[in-house]
Amino acid sequence: MNLDELQSLVDMVQNSQLREITLKQGDRRLTIRRDPLQGTAAAFGDVEGLMDGGAPVAGDLMAVASPPDTVSYHDVTAPYVGIFCHLRPMVGMGSRITNGQTLCTIQSMDIHNEVVVDVDGQVIDIHVDDNQPVEFGQILYSIEVDSSTDV
Amino acid sequence: MFEKILIANRGEIAVRIIRACREMRIRTVAVHSTADADSMHVRLADESVCIGSPAPKDSYLHMPNIISAARITGAEAIHPGIGFLSERANFAEACEMCGLKFIGPSATVMDRMNNKSSARETMRAAGVPVVPGTEGMIADDQEALKFARKTGFPLLIKAAHGGGGRGIRLVQNEDELPRQLDMARNEAASAFGSAEVYMERFVEEPRHVEVQVLADEHGHVVHLGERECSVQNLRHQKLLEEAPAVQLTPQQRSRLGDAAVKAARAIGYVNAGTIEFLVDSHGDFYFMEMNKRLQVEHCVTEMVTGIDLVKEQIRIAAGERLGYAQKEIRANGHAIECRINAEDPARGFIPSAGCITRVVLPGGYGVRVDTHIYAGYEVPPFYDPLLAKVIVWDKDRQGAILRMQRCLSEMEIDGVKTNIGFQKRILSNAFYRRGEVSTDFIQRRIISDTKS
The missing domain is CATH 3.30.470.20 (ATP-grasp fold, B domain)
Structure with missing residues (x-):
């Protein structure tokens, strides 16, 4: 992606009813999200990796980012090695979650171990599929943490 | 022959085992802690699975994660290497129960030989020379004293579950015997989870x-x-x-x-x-x-x-x-x-x-x-x-x-x-x-x- 393409994406989010848009390219991710208060779009994620232009461009882009103190993110990682299993019904994209809630289980040696989240917020991404093997530390969910929550 | 083996270890010995597997046309799975993600054994193996954080108890000693890693990668056997889980009878047993071949002796044999006192007894019965020592565990100070007087000083007090040179105390004379015995028991209890100790003659310049x-x-x-x-x-x-x-x-x-x-x-x-x-x-x-x-x-x-x-x-x-x-x-x-x-x-x-x-x-x-x-x-x-x-x-x-x-x-x-x-x-x-x-x-x- 080059700077023009990124700019047009930002414009698109700005001028649409979209709240946010997430792009994935390999294992890199870019999220452009509208600040609900000011209506401006902000880019998060591994911008450098997505850009052809490299570092100077990324520097400009970071300046575009809206006040970071209002939004924070939390990755839920696998605490065990095993098979990732969704709950029924599953905790899906956009689900509201609360501290202490079980998100999924990881099956290890025939035991389903619950994965519990320790923040309040909203699921903005799920990185694994049902019945997928996962290793320790692998990112399972990305959570947008409620601003009132202390992380 | 196996098609895929998981190596439950790190460092040079994991590399050594992976090399043998490759020459035998056996596929390999490396497991590693978060501290070892860039380690040589991870690079050389066909696949790798992160099994936990750096502390050994959370990774290289974490049996469920290791067995689970074997399951999700389809490995048929586990080579435990040296140290870590290599002499844990319960790990060998867990592997067997999960249908994985443990590359080493059976849990039963390990159990018997892990207790040094019962290992001595087994060897003595088989006609293998053992250092003169107490038969079985020392019950009390009286028994220790009796043995000491019969055998002569210096003597060694050894933890029944000790190993690698740990859990051994040298006693020079009768006066310090009760104190050393006490210390040996406490040490054994905290280090090996069992206060059982036995005594044997100290072989000089061995x-x-x-x-x-x-x-x-x-x-x-x-x-x-x-x-x-x-x-x-x-x-x-x-x-x-x-x-x-x-x-x-x-x-x-x-x-x-x-x-x-x-x-x-x-x-x-x-x-x-x-x-x-x-x-x-x-x-x-x-x-x-x-x-x-x-x-x-x-x-x-x-x-x-x-x-x-x-x-x-x-x-x-x-x-x-x-x-x-x-x-x-x-x-x-x-x-x-x-x-x-x-x-x-x-x-x-x-x-x-x-x-x-x-x-x-x-x-x-x-x-x-x-x-x-x-x-x-x-x-x-x-x-x-x-x-x-x-x-x-x-x-x-x-x-x-x-x-x-x-x-x-x-x-x-x-x-x-x-x-x-x-x-x-x-x-x-x-x-x-x-x-x-x-x-x-x-x-x-x-x-x-x-x-x-």
Whole structure:
């Protein structure tokens, strides 16, 4: 992606009813999200990796980012090695979650171990599929943490 | 034969096992902690699974994560390597229950030999000489005193579940016996989870000689000769090993080998194992303990016998027959191994972690280096400080010593402190060169020498 393409994406989010848009390219991710208060779009994620232009461009882009103190993110990682299993019904994209809630289980040696989240917020991404093997530390969910929550 | 094996270990030994697997066309799964993500064993394996955070209990000792890693990758067998889970009977049992082949002896055999006191009893019953000691655990101070008066001082108090030179106390006289007994029990309880201790005669100026055995599932047992492991640091950790042992007569050598085979048969041992003996100044030997796994110093046996012990372990675990008889096994020439550790000899051998900025390894005829390090490798502070094993072979001991000296003078490791210089001092020591070594060699001939 080059700077023009990124700019047009930002414009698109700005001028649409979209709240946010997430792009994935390999294992890199870019999220452009509208600040609900000011209506401006902000880019998060591994911008450098997505850009052809490299570092100077990324520097400009970071300046575009809206006040970071209002939004924070939390990755839920696998605490065990095993098979990732969704709950029924599953905790899906956009689900509201609360501290202490079980998100999924990881099956290890025939035991389903619950994965519990320790923040309040909203699921903005799920990185694994049902019945997928996962290793320790692998990112399972990305959570947008409620601003009132202390992380 | 297996198609895929998981290696439940790290460092040079994981690399060693992966290499054997690759040559056998067996696919490999490395497991690693978060601290070892960039480690050599992870690079060399076909697949890798992160099994936890750096502390060993959270990763390399975490049985559910390791077994789960084998499950999700479809590995059929687990090689436990050295240390970590290699001698945990419950791990071998868990593997069996999960349908995974544990490359090592059965849980039952491990259980019996893990308790040093019951191991002694088993060996005594099988006719293998043991150091005179208490029969079973010491019940009370009275019993200890009775044994002490009968046997004479100095004596050793040993933790029934101790190992690696830990959990041993030396008692010089009757006055200090009750206090030492108390301390030994407390130590054993906190370090090994059991306060059980036993006592035995202290063999003075002993040499540590061990015999390698291989046993298949079809009742064939052979020994691959002995290794001399008397050069140990003050914590009884081996520093330099060689094969064959120095100063043994052919008769003593064959008696040792026979005793080791007898010991392995007595317990129905299967796979590779080592019987450790103490050899006193008269050449009499006593069973010390059995290592139910591969050993760090297995390489010197490989160099003189030409038998790849790791491949044999895998073949045996797959149910194959040994396929050769005792008389076909011959020790040819002499091999020496130096363990190169990340530690500071000037400061009590404390481990030295950090980034290795530069490495120059020795090479040439008759030289083997088993290592996982590379320039840029970060030595994590959580594990064993072993960086590399330099192993040399030559026609005789004299030639092997010269070759090892040549190798160590070529070797350079920058970024962490190592014991290379200390190893050079051992090799140039006149007593060592004459083969006059006992387990107190470092204390008597190297450290005392520095102080005077």
